[in-house]
Amino acid sequence: MAIKKGDIIKVEYEGRLDDGTIFDSTELNDGLPLKFEVGKGQLIRGFDNAVIGKETGEEFEISLEPNDAYGDFDPTLAQTVSIEQFPEDITPESGMMLRIDGPNNTYSIAWIKDVDEEFVTVDMNHPLAGKILNFKIKIVETGCEPDPPEMCGCGVDCGHEH
Numbered sequence: 001m002a003i004k005k006g007d008i009i010k011v012e013y014e015g016r017l018d019d020g021t022i023f024d025s026t027e028l029n030d031g032l033p034l035k036f037e038v039g040k041g042q043l044i045r046g047f048d049n050a051v052i053g054k055e056t057g058e059e060f061e062i063s064l065e066p067n068d069a070y071g072d073f074d075p076t077l078a079q080t081v082s083i084e085q086f087p088e089d090i091t092p093e094s095g096m097m098l099r100i101d102g103p104n105n106t107y108s109i110a111w112i113k114d115v116d117e118e119f120v121t122v123d124m125n126h127p128l129a130g131k132i133l134n135f136k137i138k139i140v141e142t143g144c145e146p147d148p149p150e151m152c153g154c155g156v157d158c159g160h161e162h
Helices: 045-050
Strands: 008-016 022-025 034-037 059-064 078-082 097-101 107-115 117-121 133-141
Touching: 045 059, 107 133
Parallel strands: none
Antiparallel strands: 008 022, 008 034, 008 133, 059 133, 078 117, 097 107, 107 117
């Protein structure tokens, strides 16, 4: 039966950049298939849409432009700030990920791109923004049951959609 929005499925996958670098795969994630509800927005749009109409056992390849993945790189999301703005208990290092708290219990993730004696360059773009993503996908299972509430890691009926 063809996959449609709302189906819960499992896939095996490998994601590569145009230069052949593997950025994500089933193998890098403990070898366990990725389980998700199709059309719920749990994955990047292009990956989510690509499985619609496929069948169990089907293998295929897709190439996603940035607008179907993590979007275009936005230079306004990279800023250089004084190293003095960091709390004393944080020593900024290139590659470090930061949580930046915003209003109404919101937050953003930023990556430290560069550090020198006086300044730190912080980038809120996703590391894969602006890149073409190439995937090999295999539909492993369809008709899966949703995960129980305790699977989100909090162990209680937390109000998250499961």
